[in-house]
Amino acid sequence: TGDKIAANTITATNMNVSQLSAISANLGSITAGTIRLPATGSTYLIIDGSNNRIDVYDSGVLRVRLGNLA
Numbered sequence: 001t002g003d004k005i006a007a008n009t010i011t012a013t014n015m016n017v018s019q020l021s022a023i024s025a026n027l028g029s030i031t032a033g034t035i036r037l038p039a040t041g042s043t044y045l046i047i048d049g050s051n052n053r054i055d056v057y058d059s060g061v062l063r064v065r066l067g068n069l070a
Helices: none
Strands: 034-037 044-048 053-058 061-067
Touching: none
Parallel strands: none
Antiparallel strands: 034 044, 044 053, 053 061
16 A cells, blocks of 8 residues: 555556556656647647647647747
8 A cells, every 4th residue: 555655666667557647757858759738639739849839729620839830
């Protein structure tokens, strides 16, 4: 149980999960091509580093584009 686990004793190699969403970290500088938030659903935003833009979708329709408008 949670009260029996000492801090900093569980590593990634000791975890076997299909989904993990309760992680908080200061990641510093991140290199990525595209980030979609949230990962599923029809209302989301995409941070697209390859095309230098941020797109906001509402019900699957592009509503806002910031950056490179091409």
